[in-house]
Amino acid sequence: MYEDKIFVPPLKIQGIKTKLVPLIKQNVAITQNTVWIEPFMGSGVVGLNVAPTNAIFADTNPHIISFYNQIQEGSITPHIVRNYLEKEGEKLSRYDDKYYLEVRERFNDSPNSLDFLFLNRSCFNGMMRFNRNNKFNVPYGHKPERFSKAYITKIVNQISFAEMKIKTNNWKFVCQSFEETISSADENAFVYCDPPYIGRHVDYYDSWDEKKELKLCENLKEFGGKFMVSTWDYTAYRHNEYINAIWSFCHKINKEHFYHLGAKEINRNTVVEALLMNYVPKNNCNEFAMLNQQLSLFNYNYNVG
Ligand SMILES: C[S@@+](CC[C@H](N)C(=O)[O-])C[C@H]1O[C@@H](n2cnc3c(N)ncnc32)[C@H](O)[C@@H]1O
CATH class of the missing domain: 1.10.1020.10 (Adenine-specific Methyltransferase, Domain 2)
Incomplete structure (x- = not known):
């Protein structure tokens, strides 16, 4: 479960979390028996690398789900x-x-x-x-x-790797909205959410807006178990106002990330990413996380100031 090498999945998607996988892996709160729930699986890179024994991967994009289901069935x-x-x-x-x-x-x-x-x-x-x-x-x-x-x-x-992980674990791939996925989660499960970034991406299978961001937050609170949400914190030009507005009850870890994917200029810049958790993350216990947060704030003030 704690291998160092990052495996790249066969599918690509804008906003892919390959570079953030190590930080995510260090801070998820799971044990061998935890059911991993990923309502926005995208390429699958996070779950494939965390490699939990039991998992439900979901997405509203039917092509992603059918692709992974076919690997599981052996038709791919x-x-x-x-x-x-x-x-x-x-x-x-x-x-x-x-x-x-x-x-x-x-x-x-x-x-x-x-x-x-x-x-x-x-x-x-x-x-x-x-x-x-x-x-x-x-x-x-x-x-x-x-x-x-x-x-x-x-x-x-990449297909061989995905096949090996899918066949050696107890995973399900379902095409459904995040509301359905989260409402079916038991409070002992761990939910990792990587929704389309509010105010940034509008070109997914499903668009994303404020109503959905609020609904996600509400559904996660109702779920009652531990969760982690990936989102963006700030760029040189603006910051994500929803972090303070609706996610302020969460612990936050930041990481700078350069997006290469996406045609729009705004999607090809350095973005400071945020991982939001409703529990104390491991990196929060050491000085690095605090320093990182102070540094992020300094960078933000410096860039916008
Ligand atoms: C940022 S991508 C996830 C990227 C993924 N973590 C990765 O690293 O490859 C967001 C995903 O959410 C899916 N999505 C968009 N709206 C959704 C909704 N309402 N319910 C479930 N999935 C949704 C999109 O199809 C897309 O695959």
């Missing part, structure tokens, strides 16, 4: 993915963006997990964005040899 395997990517990658190298658009259209007409993986790993900036009609609308991410041998092997290894 490293071997199947390699064959598929070699075949489709070869067509992509011949017809370039024309072929990308053909796969995108095929996926939007009749979604399937392999095409979802193909689009996710060849689109612009690893974005996972859908229009109002839930059609995938990210353009092609031009690169010579998009699906090179080395790239295919990298993806296949």
